Amino acid sequence: MSDDIEKRKVESERLGRLGWLIDRYAQSRSLGLAVPLVVVVINAVLLVGSIELLSWKPAWWSIAILFLVEAWVLIGSIWLYFKLWPKYGNFFYKRDGKIELEQERVPIWAWATYAFTFIGPAVLNELEMLPVRWALAMALASFGIFILYVGKKHKEIALGVVYGLLCLVEAVGTAVGVAPFFTGRHSYFLSLIIYIISAGLITTAAVHMYNRKILCKIKEMRPFGEQEANKSDT
Amino acid sequence: MSKRQINQIHNSINRVVHEPVRLAIMKILTSAKEVDFNFLLTTLGVTKGNLATHINKLESTGLIEVKKQFRGKVPHTSYKITRAGRRQFQKYWENLKALAPQ
Numbered sequence: 183m184s185d186d187i188e189k190r191k192v193e194s195e196r197l198g199r200l201g202w203l204i205d206r207y208a209q210s211r212s213l214g215l216a217v218p219l220v221v222v223v224i225n226a227v228l229l230v231g232s233i234e235l236l237s238w239k240p241a242w243w244s245i246a247i248l249f250l251v252e253a254w255v256l257i258g259s260i261w262l263y264f265k266l267w268p269k270y271g272n273f274f275y276k277r278d279g280k281i282e283l284e285q286e287r288v289p290i291w292a293w294a295t296y297a298f299t300f301i302g303p304a305v306l307n308e309l310e311m312l313p314v315r316w317a318l319a320m321a322l323a324s325f326g327i328f329i330l331y332v333g334k335k336h337k338e339i340a341l342g343v344v345y346g347l348l349c350l351v352e353a354v355g356t357a358v359g360v361a362p363f364f365t366g367r368h369s370y371f372l373s374l375i376i377y378i379i380s381a382g383l384i385t386t387a388a389v390h391m392y393n394r395k396i397l398c399k400i401k402e403m404r405p406f407g408e409q410e411a412n413k414s415d416t
Numbered sequence: 417m418s419k420r421q422i423n424q425i426h427n428s429i430n431r432v433v434h435e436p437v438r439l440a441i442m443k444i445l446t447s448a449k450e451v452d453f454n455f456l457l458t459t460l461g462v463t464k465g466n467l468a469t470h471i472n473k474l475e476s477t478g479l480i481e482v483k484k485q486f487r488g489k490v491p492h493t494s495y496k497i498t499r500a501g502r503r504q505f506q507k508y509w510e511n512l513k514a515l516a517p518q
Binding site for chain 1: 436439440443444447448449450451452453454455456457458459460461494509512
């Protein structure tokens with residue numbers, strides 16, 4: 183029994199490390215992020231298209247279309263977050279199996295602060311009270327900080343850290359004077375979408391590579407090896 | 417620690433948890449809300465039959481809870497640790513720590 187306990191103590195240390203790796207592996211599943219990114223692109227195309235339609239044919243129906251598109255973008259994004267992300271977050275990891283972690287709820291005040299600081303600069307820019315550069319920097323900083331916070335709360339640490347920090351780097355870059363992608367009409371909106379999508383794509387690829395690396399490490403250090411089917415342990 | 421105390425701890429060690437694969441299953445389940453069969457298979461690297469045997473043992477002793485459902489026409493089984501399982505696992509670690517040489 184004493185030898186057995188000694189053996190178990192060594193195994194338990196390895197198990198502690200294995201547990202840590204599994205935790206990291208479960209928190210770095212990033213391919214699901216591709217789904218909301220695609221929807222963001224569709225939303226952006228719909229929004230720019232409906233605004234262009236309104237300026238090309240100003241009529242009651244083009245105003246109605248713009249209103250419907252805006253409603254879809256605002257409600258659709260929230261619906262997407264609550265419905266599609268939990269469903270498709272694990273979709274690409276069917277072969278690896280599913281793990282659900284204990285998540286903390288993001289409080290309403292955090293959502294409200296994020297919405298205010300993300301939409302606020304767009305409104306100020308539209309009213310020509312804030313230049314594109316500062317509006318972009320503020321919106322990206324707001325998005326980055328919110329992603330960092332949500333990543334922590336929803337146990338998507340790797341995703342939150344990489345995506346959040348990339349957005350913050352983009353915000354700082356814009357604030358110090360890096361020119362936005364587009365000038366002229368829709369320069370704020372299109373630049374913002376491009377920054378968010380590109381950061382999202384980089385995050386998806388980088389975190390997925392990290393996830394695979396962690397899985398290799400788990401496979402290397404599994405303490406049991408392959409065992410015979412239905413082998414009795416007692 | 418006296419010999420008597422050591423013996424007492426030895427005797428109180430949970431033999432169901434005190435097995436590497438089951439210990440690993442319990443470890444994964446303590447940090448997760450719910451895990452499915454494939455996930456345990458991928459991370460533990462045991463055969464399906466072996467995993468099923470260990471899971472049955474944990475379930476029969478009330479340490480884990482098994483949830484069977486259908487996703488479309490495909491059966492899907494997931495597992496979560498019970499309150500008693502969490503308590504037993506915690507106690508097991510405490511016992512193991514108490515036996516560590518000073």
